[in-house]
Amino acid sequence: MLLRAAAVALACSVLAAARPALAAAESGTFEITLPPGSQVIVLAICALYFLGVLAFGAVFGRFAKDTNDFFYSGQKFPWWLVTASMVATGIGSYSFLKYAQAGFNHGLGSTMTYLNDWFVMPFFMFGWLPIIYFSRVRSIPEYFERRFNWLVRYLSVVVILGYMLYYIGYNLFTIGLAIQGITGISIWTSVLACTIIIGAYVTFGGQTAVIFTDLVQGVMLYLAGAVVLVGGMIWLGGPGEFWGWLPIEFRSPLTPINSDPNLGTANTFWGEGIAGSIAFTFLNQGFIMRYLAVKSVNEGRKAALANVVFLLPLSAIVVSCAGWIGRAMVTKGAAEGLVPFELADTYHTFTTVLWTVMHQNVYVFGFIMAALLAALMSTVDTLINACAAIGVNDLYRRFVRTPRSEKHYLAVARWISAAATGVGLLLVWLFTTMQADLFNLHYKGIMVIIPAMVTVIFMGAFWPRFNATAASVAMIAGSALNLLSLRFPQWITPVSDFVLASPPDGIEPNYSLFRGLFGVVVTAAIGAGVTLVTPQPAPEKIRGLTVFSLDAAMAWFKGGLPNFRRGRRHTVAGLALVADPSAGGRVRLPRQVMDDLAVAESDLVYVADDRWWLGGIRSVQLPAGPAAPGNAVLLDAASCEKGSLVADRRVQVEKIF
Amino acid sequence: MTRPSPWRLTPAAVAVPAVLLAVWGLPRLLVSWLGIEGHWTPFFYQYAMGGIVFGIGLWVIRASRACDDARPGDRAWFAVLILGYLWYAALHAVLTWLAAAVPFKGA
Numbered sequence: 001m002l003l004r005a006a007a008v009a010l011a012c013s014v015l016a017a018a019r020p021a022l023a024a025a026e027s028g029t030f031e032i033t034l035p036p037g038s039q040v041i042v043l044a045i046c047a048l049y050f051l052g053v054l055a056f057g058a059v060f061g062r063f064a065k066d067t068n069d070f071f072y073s074g075q076k077f078p079w080w081l082v083t084a085s086m087v088a089t090g091i092g093s094y095s096f097l098k099y100a101q102a103g104f105n106h107g108l109g110s111t112m113t114y115l116n117d118w119f120v121m122p123f124f125m126f127g128w129l130p131i132i133y134f135s136r137v138r139s140i141p142e143y144f145e146r147r148f149n150w151l152v153r154y155l156s157v158v159v160i161l162g163y164m165l166y167y168i169g170y171n172l173f174t175i176g177l178a179i180q181g182i183t184g185i186s187i188w189t190s191v192l193a194c195t196i197i198i199g200a201y202v203t204f205g206g207q208t209a210v211i212f213t214d215l216v217q218g219v220m221l222y223l224a225g226a227v228v229l230v231g232g233m234i235w236l237g238g239p240g241e242f243w244g245w246l247p248i249e250f251r252s253p254l255t256p257i258n259s260d261p262n263l264g265t266a267n268t269f270w271g272e273g274i275a276g277s278i279a280f281t282f283l284n285q286g287f288i289m290r291y292l293a294v295k296s297v298n299e300g301r302k303a304a305l306a307n308v309v310f311l312l313p314l315s316a317i318v319v320s321c322a323g324w325i326g327r328a329m330v331t332k333g334a335a336e337g338l339v340p341f342e343l344a345d346t347y348h349t350f351t352t353v354l355w356t357v358m359h360q361n362v363y364v365f366g367f368i369m370a371a372l373l374a375a376l377m378s379t380v381d382t383l384i385n386a387c388a389a390i391g392v393n394d395l396y397r398r399f400v401r402t403p404r405s406e407k408h409y410l411a412v413a414r415w416i417s418a419a420a421t422g423v424g425l426l427l428v429w430l431f432t433t434m435q436a437d438l439f440n441l442h443y444k445g446i447m448v449i450i451p452a453m454v455t456v457i458f459m460g461a462f463w464p465r466f467n468a469t470a471a472s473v474a475m476i477a478g479s480a481l482n483l484l485s486l487r488f489p490q491w492i493t494p495v496s497d498f499v500l501a502s503p504p505d506g507i508e509p510n511y512s513l514f515r516g517l518f519g520v521v522v523t524a525a526i527g528a529g530v531t532l533v534t535p536q537p538a539p540e541k542i543r544g545l546t547v548f549s550l551d552a553a554m555a556w557f558k559g560g561l562p563n564f565r566r567g568r569r570h571t572v573a574g575l576a577l578v579a580d581p582s583a584g585g586r587v588r589l590p591r592q593v594m595d596d597l598a599v600a601e602s603d604l605v606y607v608a609d610d611r612w613w614l615g616g617i618r619s620v621q622l623p624a625g626p627a628a629p630g631n632a633v634l635l636d637a638a639s640c641e642k643g644s645l646v647a648d649r650r651v652q653v654e655k656i657f
Numbered sequence: 658m659t660r661p662s663p664w665r666l667t668p669a670a671v672a673v674p675a676v677l678l679a680v681w682g683l684p685r686l687l688v689s690w691l692g693i694e695g696h697w698t699p700f701f702y703q704y705a706m707g708g709i710v711f712g713i714g715l716w717v718i719r720a721s722r723a724c725d726d727a728r729p730g731d732r733a734w735f736a737v738l739i740l741g742y743l744w745y746a747a748l749h750a751v752l753t754w755l756a757a758a759v760p761f762k763g764a
Contacts, residue, residue: 108752108756115745115748115749116703116707118707118711118741118742118744118745119707119710119711119714119742120710120714121711121714121738121741122711122714122715122717122718122724122738123714123717123718125734125738126718126723126724126731126734127717127718127723130723241762243755243759244759244760244761244762245761245762245763246761247761247763248756248757248761251752251755251756251759252696252699252752252753252756253748253749253752253753253756254699254700254702254703254749254753255699256693256694256698256699257684257688257693257698257699257702258693259693259694265699265702265703266684266702269702269703269706269707270706273703273707274710298730298734301734301737305737305741308741309741309744313748331763332762332763334763335762335763462717462721498680498681499680499681499684499706500684500685500688500702504693547717547718547721547723548721548722548723550721550722550723551722564727564728564729566729
């Protein structure tokens with residue numbers, strides 16, 4: 001904690017010290033004019049905010065034994081808690097910069113990537129979610145090894161590392177942009193200063209604290225968006241004024257099909273809506289960990305429903321509104337002969353609009369920028385930790401087989417973290433050389449890296465005949481062809497023409513998004529071709545790992561045949577809990593409760609503390625034993641300990657299946 | 658590993674060309690009716706193409722019995738999926754309508 005605080009202070013000092021020396025040279029990129037001394041106030045607020053969030057994480061982090069226990073083996077949390085923790089993951093703090101710029105350039109069309117996920121939800125809710133939940137896989141590579149073989153597992157590790165490294169570079173780049181927008185310091189100085197903080201987080205901190213701080217960050221990010229939205233509406237004179245001054249072509253939630261090569265409806269739908277949405281829901285380790293923490297698949301579906309139907313539209317507004325408001329302000333200002341703000345570079349749309357609608361209030365501005373920067377760093381921190389975890393568990397332990405001490409693995413993890421940060425810094429250099437908006441910079445890399453893997457996951461889950469040979473060939477060849485399409489973009493044109501996504505003659509096509517569909521198509525074609533000429537896998541090898549054998553997956557999960565009989569009641573609450581060794585690792589329910597819930601012996605039962613607001617932190621899933629005498633629920637001491645349940649407390653019980 | 662049985666290819670042999678034909682033909686049909694720059698063209702494009710993907714999803718989960726009425730809640734969740742599609746279509750339709758319905762205050 002002290003070391004982290006020292007790192008924050010050191011980084012802020014670097015920024016403060018760098019400012020006077022660099023200001024003159026960088027005045028061309030500076031978008032807002034902070035009053036003298038204000039940079040120090042903003043940076044001090046940032047430092048205080050960091051310390052506050054770290055303290056929160058330290059306090060609440062003590063309640064989790066470790067991340068493994070919290071996320072994986074839990075399977076005990078209700079949907080609402082999991083949904084709440086998805087906010088920070090779903091928004092992605094860099095989103096404020098990226099979508100504010102897109103909102104300014106394209107209007108409400110910037111929401112398209114947030115509002116096109118529902119089309120793949122049947123595949124997720126009834127396919128991928130039950131498969132990963134019941135098979136108890138902890139990561140995509142693990143699924144690949146069980147569904148295919150070790151080769152596919154390691155191919156996926158390479159792809160996932162590429163995906164995360166790209167995100168680390170992108171996040172560092174956006175951190176640099178955000179600080180540049182506030183202080184005028186160059187991207188490189190900002191990024192290097194932030195790397196000191198991130199290094200301290202990763203080296204001396206832990207993931208547990210990050211998990212809890214993510215809950216706070218989510219609230220803060222929504223608050224930041226709300227401040228901009230409300231402040232902007234007040235500045236403009238109300239919602240009617242906002243809508244009235246927004247040009248009509250900026251109001252439509254869907255951009256023209258293909259005339260805008262950067263954000264056409266056709267290429268956004270196929271590239272992001274299909275390939276991207278599958279990647280986000282099927283591949284994102286952060287989301288997968290959260291879905292694995294829910295107490296049942298039905299709770300997972302509720303979390304997915306709440307996330308996609310309510311949180312994503314809300315998030316779309318929160319992250320984009322600065323751009324829409326900025327556009328309306330510019331239009332209104334032009335009509336009245338005013339210039340509300342100077343925006344030489346739309347990268348800084350969010351900071352500039354925020355600064356303007358807050359009437360240059362340095363304290364509110366500092367608080368929101370602190371929330372934004374802290375969330376950006378939290379995202380990078382999580383990504384670097386994930387790289388280290390994959391590097392140690394999937395690569396180092398596998399290829400350096402001599403067992404070593406935990407201290408040794410920790411040292412290796414730190415070296416991998418440092419290497420991942422270094423690669424991220426190299427990517428920052430790459431981003432600074434690319435001429436594109438943040439939206440296209442993001443997808444330019446992601447749509448090269450993920451399509452082959454997304455397709456293999458999809459085919460593996462939904463096509464039992466798809467085998468290991470086909471998966472290996474498809475992943476290698478699909479990735480290679482997709483990479484080569486950067487050199488030969490004309491390969492994409494026939495696919496783009498087919499779905500009417502190519503822009504009209506005379507407009508240069510931009511395949512940053514659409515490359516996702518191209519990658520999916522070529523990988524699927526190769527995979528299908530190889531599958532049809534090679535033997536199909538033995539059914540017993542893939543049982544429970546495809547959508548066609550979910551009953552087997554449920555039986556494996558439960559350790560017996562599922563019982564789908566409906567009871568008179570869904571949950572029985574207010575029962576006394578008694579520690580009784582006769583339970584023997586099972587839960588013994590009163591006969592009446594068993595009848596009400598239609599529970600038979602060996603059915604899976606969820607026992608939770610009766611206080612709903614504990615969110616299932618004190619709960620356990622166990623098979624049912626014989627009916628208990630009396631009216632109390634009986635558990636042995638070990639089961640009480642496992643679920644952190646306290647004897648003599650009231651509990652509620654529910655049949656899982 | 659076992660050899661695939663040839664008859665299993667039949668549904669795919671019919672379905673894949675039908676889907677490809679729909680993906681190719683529907684956008685062109687829409688554009689011929691509404692124009693490539695029509696105000697409502699992107700809306701119908703997204704929900705026609707999305708409807709195909711979504712419909713395939715519904716068919717796959719029913720055909721594989723991943724969504725099975727014998728399991729408690731599956732029928733309700735199936736209805737939720739359809740309502741979710743309608744919710745998003747309605748949301749986009751309202752916003753698309755509002756975009757043109759309110760006059761622009763500028764020049």
